[in-house]
Amino acid sequence: MAKVKVHVFLKPGVLDVQGKAVEGALNGLGWAGVKDVRVGKLIEFEFDGEDPAGEAKKMCDTLLANTVIESYRIEVA
Amino acid sequence: MAKVKVHVFLKPGVLDVQGKAVEGALNGLGWAGVKDVRVGKLIEFEFDGEDPAGEAKKMCDTLLANTVIESYRIEVA
Numbered sequence: 001m002a003k004v005k006v007h008v009f010l011k012p013g014v015l016d017v018q019g020k021a022v023e024g025a026l027n028g029l030g031w032a033g034v035k036d037v038r039v040g041k042l043i044e045f046e047f048d049g050e051d052p053a054g055e056a057k058k059m060c061d062t063l064l065a066n067t068v069i070e071s072y073r074i075e076v077a
Numbered sequence: 078m079a080k081v082k083v084h085v086f087l088k089p090g091v092l093d094v095q096g097k098a099v100e101g102a103l104n105g106l107g108w109a110g111v112k113d114v115r116v117g118k119l120i121e122f123e124f125d126g127e128d129p130a131g132e133a134k135k136m137c138d139t140l141l142a143n144t145v146i147e148s149y150r151i152e153v154a
Contacts, residue, residue, distance in 0.1 A: 007119060009119070009121075019122075022122075022141070026122075026136060029136075029139060033126035034136075035122065035123040035124075036123045037120065039118060039120050040119040040120075041119065042086070042116070042117040044086075044117070045096075045103075045112065045114040046113045047112075048110035049108075049110035059108060059111075063103065
């Protein structure tokens with residue numbers, strides 16, 4: 001049984017509208033020093049089977065990430 | 078200039094419907110060994126100012142997390 005964490009975030013060149021909204025809100029609340037906000041997803045699960053890292057990569061390519069605009073990073077613990 | 082990462086995830090007792098949906102989809106695609114899927118948010122930003130960890134905590138309590146149902150973890154690099 002492996003604990004898998006997948007971080008999914010937009011690729012650097014892609015406009016992150018959710019990040020821009022958060023940045024605007026934080027600036028408006030008085031935190032003028034906040035910049036370059038990026039909002040991503042963190043998917044955690046238990047995996048029972050062979051080769052959790054390889055299977056997680058297949059899951060990302062199939063379902064978890066839109067690889068046209070998103071990158072992902074996999075951690076297995 | 079500090080790089081701040083905020084992980085926001087639902088508290089353990091709260092039903093994670095998005096996680097359940099991902100779990101059902103992965104199971105249906107043939108990954109029967111996937112269990113306990115939790116989907117959270119990862120917010121990254123640059124912060125220019127004093128006490129980034131303390132300010133990030135205030136940001137979470139004010140805007141980034143709904144502390145009734147969500148927990149958060151702050152990393153400052």
